[in-house]
Amino acid sequence: MSLKGKSAIITGANKNLGQKTALAFAEEGCDLLVHCHNPKFKKDLDSFAEELKKDYGIKAVSFQGDLTQEAPNKEMFELASSKLGKIDIAINNVGMVLRKPLAEVSLDEYNAMFDINTKAAFLFLREAANKLAENGSVIMLTTSLLAAYTDGYSIYQAAKSGVEFMCKALSKETKKQISFNCISPGPMDTPFLYGQETKERVEFFKTQASAGRLTKVEDIIPIIKFLAKDGHWITGQNIFCSNGFTAPK
Numbered sequence: 001m002s003l004k005g006k007s008a009i010i011t012g013a014n015k016n017l018g019q020k021t022a023l024a025f026a027e028e029g030c031d032l033l034v035h036c037h038n039p040k041f042k043k044d045l046d047s048f049a050e051e052l053k054k055d056y057g058i059k060a061v062s063f064q065g066d067l068t069q070e071a072p073n074k075e076m077f078e079l080a081s082s083k084l085g086k087i088d089i090a091i092n093n094v095g096m097v098l099r100k101p102l103a104e105v106s107l108d109e110y111n112a113m114f115d116i117n118t119k120a121a122f123l124f125l126r127e128a129a130n131k132l133a134e135n136g137s138v139i140m141l142t143t144s145l146l147a148a149y150t151d152g153y154s155i156y157q158a159a160k161s162g163v164e165f166m167c168k169a170l171s172k173e174t175k176k177q178i179s180f181n182c183i184s185p186g187p188m189d190t191p192f193l194y195g196q197e198t199k200e201r202v203e204f205f206k207t208q209a210s211a212g213r214l215t216k217v218e219d220i221i222p223i224i225k226f227l228a229k230d231g232h233w234i235t236g237q238n239i240f241c242s243n244g245f246t247a248p249k
């Protein structure tokens with residue numbers, strides 16, 4: 001199956017995994033809505049969308065918004081439908097990580113973690129369930145920490161694990177044969193990881209992968225593509241892509 005002529009929404013597409021995924025999809029001829037959160041990146045995102053149109057001959061549109069709120073989720077899906085004609089694929093990179101003992105987590109931190117990792121996922125999934133075309137694919141980024149028995153990441157693990165169960169239920173509830181899956185990378189070489197980790201722990205993480213290194217965004221993109229293309233029979237699953245860092249039983 002090809003991505004040519006398909007259309008996709010990719011959130012967090014101004015940097016890191018989201019941006020590289022957008023490039024990889026554009027290279028294959030997929031029309032795109034690219035999203036960013038912070039308004040200060042909207043101009044750069046507009047230029048990115050223009051470059052994609054010029055370089056790959058695709059339709060591309062940009063959207064900035066806080067996806068913990070209901071209205072921007074609705075606007076984003078409506079914009080994609082109107083500008084791209086239809087939505088076949090929806091990929092959600094929205095996330096926030098916190099490494100802290102649970103006894104020290106403030107209520108504000110807890111609320112932010114659940115707003116960004118869980119509520120935004122719910123709002124995105126609800127729009128996707130209602131607006132995607134028949135046989136569409138929804139891919140939600142979660143974390144390989146969901147299979148880890150560890151300290152420090154309780155609120156991140158708790159908030160991301162809800163996404164897995166929303167996908168499972170949706171995979172049975174869909175009347176349009178939309179597949180709903182999570183992808184869980186291992187510790188990935190982006191600033192998202194380094195903000196919460198010590199150098200020593202990053203070195204340890206490397207030893208836990210059979211390749212002796214961190215996950216790169218380039219390791220994850222082929223798996224996202226597979227789910228969006230030929231892997232459509234997979235649904236309601238969480239695919240752990242961590243090179244041996246963790247895996248569920």
Ligand SMILES: NC(=O)c1ccc[n+]([C@@H]2O[C@H](COP(=O)([O-])OP(=O)(O)OC[C@H]3O[C@@H](n4cnc5c(N)ncnc54)[C@H](OP(=O)(O)O)[C@@H]3O)[C@@H](O)[C@H]2O)c1
Binds near residue numbers: 037067096184
């Ligand atoms: N890096 C890792 O070690 C790792 C490992 C496993 C899984 N993951 C998951 O992979 C995904 C992508 O991570 P990444 O490493 O590529 O880092 P990233 O680029 O920082 O991805 C997180 C994205 O969430 C966006 N976001 C935060 N709050 C938002 C809000 N209220 N509304 C809309 N968007 C919001 C961020 O935008 P702003 O920064 O502009 O707020 C950012 O674009 C995340 O879901 C993460 O949980 C990452």
